Amino acid sequence: MAKNADICRVLFAALPDHASTAPLTRSMSRLKPICSKTLKWYMAETTKAVERAIAAIIPSIFGVMYDGWLCFVEHFVATYIVFWRDDQLHCVLLAVAPLDEADQSAASHVAFIRNILAIYGQSPAHLRFLIGDNCATIQLTATMFGIPLVGCASHRLNLATKRCGRVGGGATHPKNRAELRRHTPLAPLRANATRWSSRLMMLERKTRSMSAVRVVFDKMTEIYPVTEEYLLPDAHIVHSPAFESPVVKVAGARGEELTPEELEVLEPFELEAAAEPTPATSPIVAAILPTSNLCERLFSQRKLVMTPQRSSLLPVNIEMIVFLRTNPVADEN
Incomplete structure (x- = not known):
């Protein structure tokens, strides 16, 4: 019983393996203490048992x-x-x-x-x-x-996004934003903006932009031809x-x-x-x-x-x- 409780503390409470012998841990438990070496041995045996079950x-x-x-x-x-x-x-x-x-x-x-x-x-x-x-x-x-190989679709989309990001990265400069405003009211933020903004603002911004992405995702290759080499079923990366x-x-x-x-x-x-x-x-x-x-x-x-x-x-x-x-x-x- 003691070994099971100590293993659970290490695994699910993210405690170090020597926590089983710590005075604070022992003060909160009436179970018999075990040393860290014994705990590791039981974890190794449990691992072998799980491997056999799998x-x-x-x-x-x-x-x-x-x-x-x-x-x-x-x-x-x-x-x-x-x-x-x-x-x-x-x-x-x-x-x-x-x-x-x-x-x-x-x-x-x-x-x-x-x-x-x-x-x-x-x-x-x-x-x-x-x-x-x-x-x-x-x-x-x-x-x-x-x-x-089933290539990760998220990885392919990430590569395509980075490809577009290299082009859109220049829009963060004040001189280039005038051209960007002709196509969209959205404007890219500077790299240090999210560092000081609140988490709520970050989540609101992601929700606002992701809703638009879901609508145009199926036509992304049509709107952004540069993504075809990553997203098409027969793209060269597949x-x-x-x-x-x-x-x-x-x-x-x-x-x-x-x-x-x-x-x-x-x-x-x-x-x-x-x-x-x-x-x-x-x-x-x-x-x-x-x-x-x-x-x-x-x-x-x-x-x-x-x-x-x-x-x-x-x-x-x-x-x-x-x-x-x-x-x-x-x-x-």
């Missing part, structure tokens, strides 16, 4: 979502497994492990993913797709695996346009529009028991996530926990904290 529910078809995060001086890679089970999509964190900073090539990424899957008794033979940023390294990683097109059709309940070429692309997702003239595909095809925002949210949440005061933590301890705090399976163990 390995037991992984099906024969799955995908992997991953992204990188620089924490202090270590480059961590968050790896999620994406699969369909019990009529719903599951995204389970497999690991947040450091990547060798001396070699961050695509070959290193391939070896990293292979090693993570091996921990759970899986092999790349069952891997059907990757979800990640559209950078050259991740694209080459998908190519080396021989599977399609790694697997032949895969994303049938996925969009299946997700939109337009399976009858699939061409023979697109049906061939979806063959790895066909159900073995399908007897229809048009082979049925796994439900995961219609539920594949279009973005890797789940990784970004994980990093944002973990930054609140991994403060500079915890910079001396070993990478393995950081991984245990993030892994157990993130996975709902941890609540059952």
